[in-house]
Structures are given as C-alpha cells and as structure tokens.
Amino acid sequence: MSHSPAKGTWNKCPFCHVHVNQLEWGFYKQCPHCHHYLRLTAQQRINQVVDKNSFKQLELNMTTLNQLKVPEYDDKLAKAKDKSGLTEAMVIGTAQIKSQRVMLGVMDTNFMMGTLNTTVGEIIKQLYFEAAKHKLPVVLFIASGGARMQEGIYSLLQMNTILNAKRNFDQSKQVSINVLTDPTMGGVSASFAFEGDFVIAEKYTQIGFAGRRVIETISTEKLPIEFQDADHLKQHGLLDDVIERSEMADYIGRILKLHQEESSC
Amino acid sequence: MLEKQLQLIRSNNRIASTEIISQIITDFTEIHGDRVLGDDPAITTGIGFLSDIPVTILAVNRGKTMIEHQRFNGGQVRVSGYRKALRVVEAAEKFNRPVISLIDMPGADASVDSENHGQSQAIADLIDKMGALTVPNLALFVGEGHSGGALALSNANRILMLEAALFSVASPEAVAAIITTNDDVSEYLPMTSSQLEKIGINDETILENDRLIVNIKQALLKHIQELKLIPRDSLPMDRSDKFNRILATWNTGE
C-alpha cells in the first residue's frame, strides 16, 4: 500500500503552499512550516497508532457493485481501487494500542473520499458486531465526505442501520472512541461519527454537516477561516478534545486504560 | 418529468403539514421549544387525538407565502428543531403515544449557526432515538424529504408517501451535481413513491384525489392499529428488520 518516496523529492504543502522535502514531512506527515497534517492512508494511520505488528485485518470479501447503473460509477470505483490499493473506503481488524486489545476501524479518503455506501456501512456494522461478540473496545478513525450519492437511498439507510448496530454494541458496556479526522462531513458526521463515548478530533480537521462551499454560496457573509475547524468545534462544546497526531496513540491508550475492567488490572 | 413533480410539490398550492394536522387531529396542543436554545418554527411538535388515539406529531413546515417561507426557513429544520423533536419523542415514549412525522423538507440548514450549534450531533441523536423507540412511529412524506434530517424523522416502523412525494439521499439537484448527468436522476436512484414502494421503503402510497385527507387519516389509523399489536419491546426490532430487509436486496458480491 505504502511506498517510500525517492530521496530529495519535493511537494507543495496543500495548506501553506510552501515546497516541502519528502523527508521533512516526517513520520507524522506534518508540514514543518504551517504544522498542518497531510491526510493519511489507512495503512499509514494504522502504523502510527497501533503497537508494532499487532493489526490483524478482518477480511469481509465484499465487492461494491454499481447496482443502480449510475453513469461513471464503475469507472470511479476502478480508479479508487487503483489509487488506494483497497477494495473499499474502510479497513477493520483487531489491534493492540498501548498493549490493550481493540476493534479498530480506519477510513481512507483515497477511496472516493471515504464516502459511506452499502459496503462501508456493512463493514462498520461488522466491526460493532465483532467488538460486541469479543467484548472489545471500539476505536474508529473517521474520514469521509458523507454519503455516497451513487448508491442513493441505500447509502442514506446506512446512517440509521449503523446506529442500530452501535446500540447493540453498547449493551456490551465496552468503551467506544471516535476520532474525527480530515474531513468528517455530511451523512457520516450526522450519524455514527458523533455517537461514541468519546468523540475527539485530530487537530486541523474539518468537521461539519453541510459543506463549506454550500454555506458560502447561501450565506452573504464571508466565513471565518476557523469555521468547521476542530478547535472551533471544541470551543462550541461539540468535541471532548482535539489531539495532535503525535499524541494520538498515548491519548487512546490512556482512555482505554481508564475503562479497563477492574479484574484485568 | 421529475422537474414537473418538483414544481408540484414545491408549489404554494401543495397541502401543508399544518393543514393536515388541523384536518385530522382533534384537540391539537402545540409544544414549543427545546428548553435549551430556542423554538424552531420550521417544525411544529405537539399532541392530539387521531380518532380517539392520543398521538405525538412532528410536522415540518415549508411555508406557503414569502413571509411564511422566511419564518419557516423553507422547511430547513435548525438544531433547536431536532432537539425539540427529541424531547417530545421522549415524552411520547413515557406516555405510550405513537409518533407521527409529517415530512416536507428540502434538506439541511446550510448555515453558520447550525454548524456551530451541532447540527450533526442533533440529527444523529434523533436518528438514534427514533430507532430505539418503544412506541410505534410512522412517517408520512407530504412533499420532499432529503438527507439525514429527513431520515431522522423517518427512522420509523412504517413509511407512507403521498403519490407525488420524494425521499432521497440528497435533493435531486444536489445528486445531479455529483453524478453529473443530464438525465432525470430518478432514472437511476429510486426516490419516487412508486419506486420506493417497490423496494420496500414506502409501505403505502396515498392517492392524491379529492379524498386526500380521508385517505391520509385512514392509512395512518390502519397502520397505527397494526403496530399497536406488536409488543412494545419488539418495536425497535420491527423497525430495524424493515430497513435490513431493504438492504438485503443489495448485492454485496459475497
């Protein structure tokens, strides 16, 4: 999935537009000039947060089909598979974070902007099902532009049916930690993203229901730069906390430790 | 064709949710405010009798005149509206009252305030609560209903649609902008009452003839009476089964 870039290559930071050497982005893919983060692939995210070699992917053998025969969808799916090296926008499995077992789910924006469709929805329901069955905490890294239009109402109905699966999981009394990463929008934001015991965001994440551009065209005023930014949401009381990428594994590990059953301590 | 249908359901002559309330509900008593932030006029909530059954009503208002349209924000429910609906639904559960949603909303309120006040959280909370309800809930699509807000009001045991109503993942215009087609988007994505009846989302299409009000009242009564036979604890399962049956028809390539 990941490949190391050739030494000495440069690319432009999408935020401050300064040219940055590949090596300067570092392990956490952070711009040395403006400190913004690059979006991660699922594999990169897993490498950053789980204990070394502890991730065991749960393969589900599902393929997304263009059942509604929407123009260009087949082509978009093929390109997304090519670009991401994945079969869909979400990877799940078991892992250890700071020596504690969890069910982990990671969305990948390289696959059609992490949009929620029937397959991604089914994968998330499986994640909650498996976590409940094995009594494991859930850690979800969310990154999505919202519902995938090409599957119409079937995408929309993932929002309520995922929450049904989540309620079943909640009966197992295991903790759920949702980490909102860039971007967390639309039908994903308005369903499972905000339904967790902990809802935190990675710093510099855009979070919202309606898109910034849509709001900009409707409203007459210029939107402030911090609008829909994670820190701005935290100030409005909508997030438990905003965490730097380098602190993420420690933060999650601490929350997990605080929710361990007494007998296992 | 879809364009004509949109004109019809968006016209000022289209029956409004409040007109349905005044013609089928007796002793209607409105309940205002979310007790936190305000009272969203885009959604009327309250209790009343349908025939002799006490029911809870969640009704989205679009507005018929320019002034109403402005007041109701064109049916774009704001955060306090979802919060108001949530608390009224919680009370319905306490008093074992069926919940009826009347839906006529174009989509999300795209505004700075709604984002800053937690529109996502408010919609998610209402979707979740409606799914878990141990009283029967029914949704009637009066006009159009799109996106997560409409789903929050229609995560119900039964969904009914007026003949010309639409229910979609996003407004037809928004869908067309993303899947870039000049065709009617309904040629691909099921969203009309007959299309959604075929795939099991719409449980009954209500004919828009000169007996419209009678048709609505009879259909609601029939479905409430059927749902009252289901034990209260089984209602969440009945609801999730409905949606799982629909999704089971989607080929996952397994």
Ligand SMILES: [Zn+2]
């Ligand atoms: Zn930069």
